[in-house]
Amino acid sequence: MNELIKNTDSFYDRIADLLKAARQAVVKSVNHTMVVTYFEIGKLIVNQEQEGEEKAKYGRNLIIELSDKLSREFGKGFSATNLKQMRTFYLTYSKGQMVxxxxxxxxxHYLKLMRIDDENKTIGLILCQNKNESIVQYTLPENNEQIFASKYQTVLPTKEKLKELIS
Structure with a gap:
């Protein structure tokens, strides 16, 4: 009887693992599809605003009108602010980026990165898990917390000092 329970548990665990992996794949696929779609929406907005010109003509209500129409048909998520973010996303990442x-x-994550004004954009902090390992992890702050540079050492040590710290 115990052997039957062990086999059943193992059988269940394999099925549960498959379902968890499938859920993760779906989430990843949905996220990717959303990002690509927002990139394309941003591209269409930029092209419509510029009407083939190098710069957009100002004073048009394209974003507001588009927001009203999309919100009526597709619901939340298409406010003027969101559409402006999609436009900014395209303008930021279209340089050298193919769909x-x-x-x-x-x-x-892209929204967080776009909020960084510096041209030399940073994606997060570099944290070493163990001073004896050369593994480095990149991370973004959790819960939209701000990173305060004053709390961190912002000057790299010399090569000699770094070797001394690692050994």
């Missing part, structure tokens, strides 16, 4: 290229981050 077929992988967008590996979620939409919220």
């Amino acid at each position: 077929s290229d992988e967008f590996n981050l979620s939409w919220s």
Whole structure:
């Protein structure tokens, strides 16, 4: 009887693992599809605003009118602010980015990155898990917390000092 329970548990665990993997794949696929779609929407907005010109003509209500129409048909998520973010996303990432290229981050990660004003954008902090390991992890702050540079050492040590710290 115990052997039957062990076999049943193992059988259940394998099925549960399959279902968890399928859920993760669906989430990843949905996130990727959203990011690519928002990139394309941003591209269409920029092209419509510019009407073939190098710069957009100001004073048009394109974003507001589009927001009203999309919100009526598709519901939340298409406010004027969101559409402006999609436009900014396209303008930021269209340089050298092909639609077929992988967008590996979620939409919220791209929004965080676009809020950084510096041209030399940073994606997070570099943290070493163990001073004896050369493994480095990149991370973005959790829960939209701000990173305060004053709390961190912002000057790299010399090569000699770094070797001393690691050994």
